Amino acid sequence: MEWATYGRQRVYGSAWVEVWLDDVDVPGLGRINHHVIRMPRPSVTSVVTDEQGRFLLIYRHRFITGRWGWEVPAGWADPGEDPAEAIAREVEEETGWRPGRVELMAEYDALAGISDMHFRSYHVTGCTQVGKPEDASEATAVEWVPEVEVVKLLTSGGVADGPSLAALSYYLGPYRLCRHS
Incomplete structure (x- = not known):
């Protein structure tokens, strides 16, 4: 089951780390805001x-x-x-x-x-x-x-x-x- 993403909002960002709030639809659960940590560099x-x-x-x-x-x-x-x-x-x-x-x-x-x-x-x-x-x-x-x-x-x-x-x-x-x- 794949989650559907409807949008994302950046909460914080630097050269080291970014924190996002993604608007997702989780099968069986419904639509929620999910915190995501993104790393700008490999x-x-x-x-x-x-x-x-x-x-x-x-x-x-x-x-x-x-x-x-x-x-x-x-x-x-x-x-x-x-x-x-x-x-x-x-x-x-x-x-x-x-x-x-x-x-x-x-x-x-x-x-x-x-x-x-x-x-x-x-x-x-x-x-x-x-x-x-x-x-x-x-x-x-x-x-x-x-x-x-x-x-x-x-x-x-x-x-x-x-x-x-x-x-x-x-x-x-x-x-x-x-x-x-």
């Missing part, structure tokens, strides 16, 4: 690995949730920027490591019931260290973490960020299974 994440099977992660605090945790490099594509080029830029800015190869792993809609936030997740390899991270506010630490430790972080809550959890879990599961079969 979101990108990465799983960065090296030849030793380690993962490049950043450790940071998220003020909104009040939590510390390990995350993958991520960010947004600038207007007109190719998402693969955006994640290469983000990896270098956040970690100080320049990607060699960037390969699309998966695409998904993070909050499809309320938002158009669309993620592209990439596998990044062949990195070369070119310096320190450009923005000190991005991370308290940048480390190459062995796979066994990444799995422990995933199962213990050490990775609580949704995009990081999705990217790492997808890489460790379906992505590697499909590449080795």
Whole structure:
């Protein structure tokens, strides 16, 4: 059953996020106003690995949730920027490591019931260290973490960020299974 949209009104907007009120007809429910969060720029994440099977992660605090945790490099594509080029830029800015190869792993809609936030997740390899991270506010630490430790972080809550959890879990599961079969 597809919802019919009769109009939309922008409630708030910035370069980061927009909030809309959509006039929709929900089958079986009728016409309602539905809040929609729109993201003006494409979101990108990465799983960065090296030849030793380690993962490049950043450790940071998220003020909104009040939590510390390990995350993958991520960010947004600038207007007109190719998402693969955006994640290469983000990896270098956040970690100080320049990607060699960037390969699309998966695409998904993070909050499809309320938002158009669309993620592209990439596998990044062949990195070369070119310096320190450009923005000190991005991370308290940048480390190459062995796979066994990444799995422990995933199962213990050490990775609580949704995009990081999705990217790492997808890489460790379906992505590697499909590449080795």
